[in-house]
Amino acid sequence: MTGKRDDSTIRVTYRLEVPALPGASLERMAEKIASDQSTGTFTELPGETEEVRARCAARVVAVQPLGSTDQPGFPRPEDPPGTHYLRGDVTIAFPLEAVGTDIAALMTITVGGVYSARGLSGVRVMDFDLPSAWACHPGPQFGIAGSRRLMDVAQGPMIASIIKPSLGLTPAGTAQVVRELCEAGVDFIKDDEKLMSPGYSPLADRVAAIMPVIEDHQQKTGKRVLYAFGISSADPDVMMRNHDLVHAAGGAAAVVNINSVGYGGMSFLRKRSALCLHAHRNGWDILTRHPALGMEFRAYQKIWRLLGVDQFQVNGIAAKYWEPDDSFVRSFGDCLTPIFSEADCALPVVCSGQWGGQAPETFRRTGGRLDLMYLGGGGIHGHPMGARAGVTAIRQAWEAAEAGIALADYARTRPELAASLARFAR
Numbered sequence: 432m433t434g435k436r437d438d439s440t441i442r443v444t445y446r447l448e449v450p451a452l453p454g455a456s457l458e459r460m461a462e463k464i465a466s467d468q469s470t471g472t473f474t475e476l477p478g479e480t481e482e483v484r485a486r487c488a489a490r491v492v493a494v495q496p497l498g499s500t501d502q503p504g505f506p507r508p509e510d511p512p513g514t515h516y517l518r519g520d521v522t523i524a525f526p527l528e529a530v531g532t533d534i535a536a537l538m539t540i541t542v543g544g545v546y547s548a549r550g551l552s553g554v555r556v557m558d559f560d561l562p563s564a565w566a567c568h569p570g571p572q573f574g575i576a577g578s579r580r581l582m583d584v585a586q587g588p589m590i591a592s593i594i595k596p597s598l599g600l601t602p603a604g605t606a607q608v609v610r611e612l613c614e615a616g617v618d619f620i621k622d623d624e625k626l627m628s629p630g631y632s633p634l635a636d637r638v639a640a641i642m643p644v645i646e647d648h649q650q651k652t653g654k655r656v657l658y659a660f661g662i663s664s665a666d667p668d669v670m671m672r673n674h675d676l677v678h679a680a681g682g683a684a685a686v687v688n689i690n691s692v693g694y695g696g697m698s699f700l701r702k703r704s705a706l707c708l709h710a711h712r713n714g715w716d717i718l719t720r721h722p723a724l725g726m727e728f729r730a731y732q733k734i735w736r737l738l739g740v741d742q743f744q745v746n747g748i749a750a751k752y753w754e755p756d757d758s759f760v761r762s763f764g765d766c767l768t769p770i771f772s773e774a775d776c777a778l779p780v781v782c783s784g785q786w787g788g789q790a791p792e793t794f795r796r797t798g799g800r801l802d803l804m805y806l807g808g809g810g811i812h813g814h815p816m817g818a819r820a821g822v823t824a825i826r827q828a829w830e831a832a833e834a835g836i837a838l839a840d841y842a843r844t845r846p847e848l849a850a851s852l853a854r855f856a857r
Contacts, residue, residue: 448553504553504723553723701739751784786810787828
């Protein structure tokens with residue numbers, strides 16, 4: 432959303448789709464949603480006075496038609512053959528007085544009930560435009576500047592890796608991989624999101640095995656690699672005990688599976704946290720993969736940033752998952768777009784099947800922004816010359832991207848990059 436912020440309302444943009452049938456229109460559906468989600472119901476009420484409506488009724492402030500389609504987003508077998516479906520973006524303003532600054536209230540009033548409206552063939556939450564009162568939420572504790580400080584990377588991309596194999600390593604085996612990655616020259620290492628505290632690798636044992644490796648590497652080289660441990664739990668008290676365990680051992684970062692711990696869990700953690708919080712959004716695809724349903728990342732990520740996410744995984748160019756490149760580019764830009772100030776931006780983490788080959792296109796498509804973490808798993812561990820060469824190849828690829836030199840040309844005198852191109856290019 433653009434334009435001057437209205438501090439008296441919360442404005443939500445929805446992408447609606449309705450059948451082009453008599454009595455149906457985008458405008459009518461928008462008015463119905465505004466009424467149903469604020470003061471109204473299916474009939475007139477004696478208590479719904481002008482005073483009540485003025486104080487708490489939502490109102491439609493914009494309708495932007497986006498054309499029509501001959502296929503509904505949701506199955507609608509009741510529609511006559513040949514029905515067309517109208518699509519458009521509508522913006523509804525909810526009075527701040529009626530919602531307040533509580534995230535549960537926001538999600539209940541502006542999101543939860545909208546999907547159940549009769550007559551829709553598609554509905555997607557596209558964006559929230561939040562008034563200044565919402566700056567009461569803590570936001571990132573470290574964010575981009577703090578992440579750079581913790582990794583001692585003043586400029587350029589932060590190069591990261593993930594423990595592979597994802598599951599199955601003992602704490603001692605994990606510590607060996609950490610040692611190899613530290614020696615390879617990474618800035619950041621993380622537990623896989625699936626690794627929390629399984630029986631074969633309890634968090635306490637993993638912390639005890641890994642932190643001496645981090646300390647030893649710093650003593651030898653002066654470089655302290657930032658390691659993010661998986662601390663997620665559905666029980667906030669357990670998650671805080673996990674946090675405290677990591678912090679007491681000298682750890683400075685944690686992986687949080689944000690959809691699994693929920694808004695309440697994240698709020699509980701952030702208020703007490705001394706760690707840099709690396710958000711994994713597994714489960715977000717449930718909310719967004721169907722284009723006529725769910726939520727756009729632009730809206731989704733604002734709430735998690737306000738709750739305190741410092742680093743946000745957003746997939747990458749030519750990702751190994753379903754997400755198109757255009758979606759990644761939008762997500763990357765969303766993380767770097769202030770809600771209220773630059774301090775509430777989250778560090779975008781470019782990940783999912785990344786190796787050096789995607790660096791030039793990532794650099795080009797994201798406008799040459801270098802406030803990013805570039806996370807390689809198989810692209811580092813699977814390099815034919817070993818992990819050290821895998822990290823070197825990624826750094827070389829980013830050097831080429833910044834200089835505007837084709838990777839094949841840059842690789843002529845750089846065997847690590849050349850081997851990476853031979854192994855992973857497709």
